[in-house]
Amino acid sequence: MAATPRGTSPVPPDVRPRLTVLSGPSGVGKSTVVAHMRKEHPEVWLSVSATTRKPRPGEQHGVHYFFVSDDEMDKLIANGELLEWAEFAGNRYGTPRAAVQERLENGEPVLLEIDLQGARLVRESMPEAQLVFLAPPSWEELVRRLTGRGTEPPEVIERRLEAAKIELAAEPEFDTTLVNTSVEDVARELLALMDVV
Numbered sequence: 001m002a003a004t005p006r007g008t009s010p011v012p013p014d015v016r017p018r019l020t021v022l023s024g025p026s027g028v029g030k031s032t033v034v035a036h037m038r039k040e041h042p043e044v045w046l047s048v049s050a051t052t053r054k055p056r057p058g059e060q061h062g063v064h065y066f067f068v069s070d071d072e073m074d075k076l077i078a079n080g081e082l083l084e085w086a087e088f089a090g091n092r093y094g095t096p097r098a099a100v101q102e103r104l105e106n107g108e109p110v111l112l113e114i115d116l117q118g119a120r121l122v123r124e125s126m127p128e129a130q131l132v133f134l135a136p137p138s139w140e141e142l143v144r145r146l147t148g149r150g151t152e153p154p155e156v157i158e159r160r161l162e163a164a165k166i167e168l169a170a171e172p173e174f175d176t177t178l179v180n181t182s183v184e185d186v187a188r189e190l191l192a193l194m195d196v197v
């Protein structure tokens, strides 16, 4: 057996990707897939983002998002408390740094559900992260889902569909693409990618 050089750990480094980023256009089904996955595997930790967007009916502070004012968001950014942040369709969204770091230091898998700009920033700062793109079965189906969700007025849907065109074009930047035809299948595939099952 080869001697272990002094100062290095005899335990091989854990090369499994511990940070997974899930991105994809608004309405593709990211939240639905993640909720399904966590119902069966509550041990999968999802970062809760801060946002200046107003809560939708049923959304809870600290569960779906930390809903913050513009001033509070300014402070989070200025104090370096966000791992990344981006403006999306007129609101700002950011990932609180401390909670993510704590989990990664404990070797726990971490999932971020963030937009394309955020995914690019994570890739720059943490090249070991795996980037997963959730794609719709078709453009028509994406429009149907976003419209059918009924949570945004028409002008907001328009803005999100404009952003979706840019996001769909960026799919080749991602390590893996999952097509959201079946929520159950995608949730299973995502768990496997995260090495949870």
Ligand SMILES: Nc1nc2c(ncn2[C@@H]2O[C@H](COP(=O)(O)OP(=O)(O)O)[C@@H](O)[C@H]2O)c(=O)[nH]1
Binding pocket: 023, 024, 025, 026, 027, 030, 031, 049, 050, 053, 084, 085, 086, 088, 093, 094, 095, 096, 113, 114, 115, 116, 117, 118, 119
């Ligand atoms: N960069 C970044 N994007 C985020 C963050 N949290 C959420 N997002 C993204 O912001 C976009 C809009 O989110 P949201 O308003 O909840 O709409 P939804 O994704 O259509 O349900 C989505 O692409 C989210 O993935 C974050 O912390 N950072």
Ligand SMILES: Nc1ncnc2c1ncn2[C@@H]1O[C@H](COP(=O)(O)OP(=O)(O)O)[C@@H](O)[C@H]1O
Binding pocket: 024, 025, 026, 027, 028, 029, 030, 031, 032, 033, 145, 146, 148, 149, 180, 181, 182, 183
């Ligand atoms: N595989 C699927 N088949 C049919 N409808 C879906 C599927 N996944 C999600 N949906 C529906 O599409 C809409 C948008 O899903 P949501 O999870 O809110 O998307 P996102 O978080 O990506 O914005 C919701 O009404 C949801 O029930």
